[in-house]
Amino acid sequence: xxxxxxxxxxxxxxxxxxxxxxxxxxxxxxxxxxxxxxxxxxxxxxxxxxxxxxxxxxxxxxxxxxxxxxxxxxxxxxxxxxxxxxxxxxxxxxxxxxxxxxxxxxxxxxxxxxxx
Amino acid sequence: xxxxxxxxxxxxxxxxxxxxxxxxxxxxxxxxxxxxxxxxxxxxxxxxxxxxxxxxxxxxxxxxxxxxxxxxxxxxxxxxxxxxxxxxxxxxxxxxxxxxxxxxxxxxxxxxxx
Numbered sequence: 410x411x412x413x414x415x416x417x418x419x420x421x422x423x424x425x426x427x428x429x430x431x432x433x434x435x436x437x438x439x440x441x442x443x444x445x446x447x448x449x450x451x452x453x454x455x456x457x458x459x460x461x462x463x464x465x466x467x468x469x470x471x472x473x474x475x476x477x478x479x480x481x482x483x484x485x486x487x488x489x490x491x492x493x494x495x496x497x498x499x500x501x502x503x504x505x506x507x508x509x510x511x512x513x514x515x516x517x518x519x520x521x522x523x524x525x
Numbered sequence: 526x527x528x529x530x531x532x533x534x535x536x537x538x539x540x541x542x543x544x545x546x547x548x549x550x551x552x553x554x555x556x557x558x559x560x561x562x563x564x565x566x567x568x569x570x571x572x573x574x575x576x577x578x579x580x581x582x583x584x585x586x587x588x589x590x591x592x593x594x595x596x597x598x599x600x601x602x603x604x605x606x607x608x609x610x611x612x613x614x615x616x617x618x619x620x621x622x623x624x625x626x627x628x629x630x631x632x633x634x635x636x637x638x639x
Contacts, residue, residue, distance in 0.1 A: 413568075415568070418566075443626060443627070450632075451632075452629045452632055454629075502569070504568075514559070514571070516561075517568050519567060
């Protein structure tokens with residue numbers, strides 16, 4: 410089956426530093442990847458849609474300069490949280506879409522970011 | 526504006542019985558629906574989906590029912606097993622033939638007791 414690898418699974422960083430999260434589709438090509446954020450006991454909120462070779466599309470209220478997304482290849486998308494602050498602490502999850510939606514959208518295992 | 530809602534934040538079911546998880550949506554443009562299972566600190570795992578041209582889809586112990594007129598779908602798990610204990614999210618999207626974003630519900634925590 411389709412596998413999406415997300416790294417790191419958890420990271421602790423100091424306030425003001427930047428953190429990069431990688432999302433890789435291991436056995437399929439993903440022209441579109443999605444980045445979500447989940448606060449405790451809440452739903453998954455879409456942050457942005459990442460399209461290979463083009464700029465990401467951000468959801469309303471998401472700062473594009475703070476959450477940099479790069480989708481340089483058909484198997485890799487990265488999310489960089491720049492100048493992280495404690496309020497950025499959250500669970501970040503990526504998802505890669507295959508050609509057929511009947512296959513579902515495969516999710517990575519998520520990254521727990523803690524900013525201290 | 527929560528376009529996909531799961532009004533029951535939690536549900537407890539005895540092992541062997543049926544679990545019924547409900548989901549309502551407001552956007553009539555949605556035409557493809559998915560259910561995901563999620564454990565803490567993990568990504569969601571796809572369970573089952575249904576297109577709006579159908580009213581039922583079955584896969585093993587999981588069956589999804591769709592009532593378009595009521596903008597309501599439900600996931601039935603039978604028989605429920607302790608390993609089914611997790612948070613279940615419904616999600617909706619537009620089946621445009623290309624990848625479009627998923628809108629998730631708020632989740633229902635299912636606990637299957639012995």
